[in-house]
Amino acid sequence: MDIQSILQALEDTTVxxxxxxxxxxxxxxxxxxxxxxxxxxxxxxxxDLRLLGIASHRRSALRLIQELLPYxxxxxAACVVTGLLMFASNATTYAQNSVFWWKMGLLLLAGLNMxxxxxxxxxxxxxxxxxxxxxxxxxVAGFCSLxxxxxxxxxxxxxxxx
Amino acid sequence: MSSELIIAWIYxxxxxxxxxxxxxxxxxxxxxHIVAIAVIFGAAVISDxxxxxxxxxxxxMGGVVRRYxxxxxxxxxxxxxxxxVMVIGEPDRVLVNTTFWLKMFLVVAVFTLTWxxxxxxxxxxxxxSSDDEKxxxxxxxxLSIVLWCVVIFCGRWIAY
Numbered sequence: 416m417d418i419q420s421i422l423q424a425l426e427d428t429t430v431x432x433x434x435x436x437x438x439x440x441x442x443x444x445x446x447x448x449x450x451x452x453x454x455x456x457x458x459x460x461x462x463d464l465r466l467l468g469i470a471s472h473r474r475s476a477l478r479l480i481q482e483l484l485p486y487x488x489x490x491x492a493a494c495v496v497t498g499l500l501m502f503a504s505n506a507t508t509y510a511q512n513s514v515f516w517w518k519m520g521l522l523l524l525a526g527l528n529m530x531x532x533x534x535x536x537x538x539x540x541x542x543x544x545x546x547x548x549x550x551x552x553x554x555v556a557g558f559c560s561l562x563x564x565x566x567x568x569x570x571x572x573x574x575x576x577x
Numbered sequence: 578m579s580s581e582l583i584i585a586w587i588y589x590x591x592x593x594x595x596x597x598x599x600x601x602x603x604x605x606x607x608x609x610h611i612v613a614i615a616v617i618f619g620a621a622v623i624s625d626x627x628x629x630x631x632x633x634x635x636x637x638m639g640g641v642v643r644r645y646x647x648x649x650x651x652x653x654x655x656x657x658x659x660x661x662v663m664v665i666g667e668p669d670r671v672l673v674n675t676t677f678w679l680k681m682f683l684v685v686a687v688f689t690l691t692w693x694x695x696x697x698x699x700x701x702x703x704x705x706s707s708d709d710e711k712x713x714x715x716x717x718x719x720l721s722i723v724l725w726c727v728v729i730f731c732g733r734w735i736a737y
Contacts, residue, residue: 446730452611453614454615455615457620482632568612573604
C-alpha cells in the first residue's frame, strides 16, 4: 500500500467524512487546537525565558520545569489529537501542502532541541538550579526553543494561505 | 454617518487596500496575534491557577500575580494592534460579524475581571500580607480561565 492510498483511506474514514460534512466540527477543532497551542507556548515560554536568565515566579529552575511540564504535555496531546483529526479530514490535500511539512519538520527540531537539553545541561541542573543567568548550554536551548515554537505557530497559520 | 458608510470608508482607505494587496500581511499579523494569545493565555492560566489555589501554592500570591500581570498587559496591547490591522483589512466582513462583537465584549469583561482581581495584590508589596485564597477569588479565577477559552473560540469562529 503506497502513501497516497493510505492518505485516501484515512480521508475515507467515517470520522474524516463527518468532519468534512459538518459545518461546526472543524472550527471547534481549530479552537481547541489554538487553546492547546496557547498553553504549550505559554508554559514553554516561561521555562525558556528562565533558561535565558529571566526570573520566573520561583527561583528553582528544576521545580519550575517539573511544575509546568505536565500542563505542557496535556496541552500538546490536545494539539496532536485535534491536529490529527483536521489532517484526516483532508489528508491528501494537506500532504501536498509544503508549509505543512515545514511545520512538521520544525516540530521535530523543537523535540530534538528538548532532547539535547535533557541529555545535557538538565543532567547537571543541581549545579545551576538557582543561579541567574544559567550556563550557556541552557541559554542556547531556551533561545532555540522560543524561536522554533514561534515559527511552528507562524507556519501553522500559513498552512491555510497556500 | 451610518455604519455602512464607515465600513465603506475604511475599506476604500489606502491602508485597508495596502493590507489586502500585500498577501503576506494578514497571515503574518495573524501569527503575531496567536503568539500574543499564547502569552496572555499562558500568563492568565498560571496566575489564575495560583489564585484558585491549585498551582505554586508555596509561592506568595502577590509575587506570582506581579510577575505575570505586566506580560498580560503587554500581550493585550499587541493583540489589540494586530486585531486592528485585521479589522482595517476586512471591515466589510468583521464589523458586521456578531461573533466579533461578542468577542470584543468578552475581552473587555475578562480583562476588567483580571484587573479587578489582581489590583489589591499589585498594590501591596508587603510579602507578609494575608495571602490565603478567599472563595470568591477562587471562583473568579476559574471564571476568567473559562472566559479566555470562550474568547479564543469566538476568535476562530469570526472566520466562519
